[in-house]
Amino acid sequence: MAKARKAHEATRQLVFAVSGQGYSLPAEHVLEVGRRPTITRVPNAPAALAGLMNFHGVATPVVRVSALVAGPESNDFASSSESKIIVYDEGGAVALLIDDVVQLSADSSAQSLNIGRLLADTFLTTARISRRNVVQSGYEAPREGAPINDRDRALLSFQVSGQYFALPLESVVEVLTLPVDVTGLPRSEVTSVGMISLREELVPLISLAALLGLPGDANGRRHVVIVRFEEARVGLVVDTMRGVVRIPESSVEPVPSILQRGDGDAEIDAIARGDDGRPLISILSPSGLFRNRAVSVELAGQAAENKTMTDVSTAEANQRFIVFQLGDDVFGLPIGSVDEIVQLPEAISRVPNAPEFVTGVINVRGKAVPVIDQRLRFDAAQSATAKRPRVIVVTIERLRAGFIVDSVSEILSVPDSAIGPAPQLPGNGGHVFDRVAARDGAMILLVDPRELLDKAERDLLERFKPAPGAARAL
Structure with missing residues (x-):
């Protein structure tokens, strides 16, 4: 009887519908059936690959069955609502986008699909997801926060x-948009905005404007900069993020003695001179901020509550990433690989004989830096909200280049346990992403900086030398 029951289980078929047609799969290989999840698009992937989903913490390819059935050479496949998924075990988990599940039956006249063969025909290979190199990328970035020189x-x-x-x-843990649901505190300091729960730890929020005696801007979209000093963390509420900058020490001066008076003097450590008419930047002192009485009061008030909560952030190491947007897509880049983030100038200088993939040249602190429009390379949709694109400046094997993106939203601190390997992805752009990070049920593709330019492009860029006066002319 047991053998007969086992044989019966092996012959059952899961019948489903795609584009009005019925298909079936062996039920014994079905891992899960559910509604369409959040899917992360993979740039330059074949039409059959919808993207990646988070399946119990593992980045799993999501495939359109309608495209698999149409064949690898066809881009004209029948429309499908793709409202459900079947997670199927085919030498590794793969999620199949379908319209609906019809029945589970031992007797089905629906067309049986050989998923392994269809995947092989479409993608050439579908490798089992490897658990090696889950945490660390092959890219050896500079120590986080370490200057380029x-x-x-x-x-x-x-x-x-x-x-x-x-x-x-090095003192910044992460940056996030100010949440809507901030918990207010009764009888708190005037500088207090409230508190938020960040990975099982209560973090007090302080208005930097109020702390420095400046008028606040309650109308704009504000951000929270999570700052670490020794064992304490506090969120500083600021107005507009400008990005990562690298300032030569020769451009940094101590605070003038005449300004070393008043309530806010201890918080400012130095003044950085801007070049090319850029405004002065006041460099804040983390130790000075944490010595401020208002901040000390808020930290003392939260210490008791945090003792009762599990501090998972100190239980394992975190990695930090610059999060940027291209159209509706979100990507992460190791913060240690980023030289600087600047706004895209109104006009980009076109340089004769530049490689085709180079959009132009911009002036970054007196040096001509070639820029590449990553929006085109990742085939990203036009952003409806990006007002002023940004340029992420990266050094790749001694070559310095800027990559145009729609926006840079935050610095994300990700626990090692939330980082996994990217599955082997088909298409021209799959090699760019070596890892993925799980966040709020979705996956963020993590970029390997070395793969932003292939060897041929690096060789062309190496030979491309803007004229000595190009930077001054920009």
């Missing part, structure tokens, strides 16, 4: 009440 300061720059401020990059 010893004479530079790596800073995170932002605006408060129209003025420019910055914090040392």
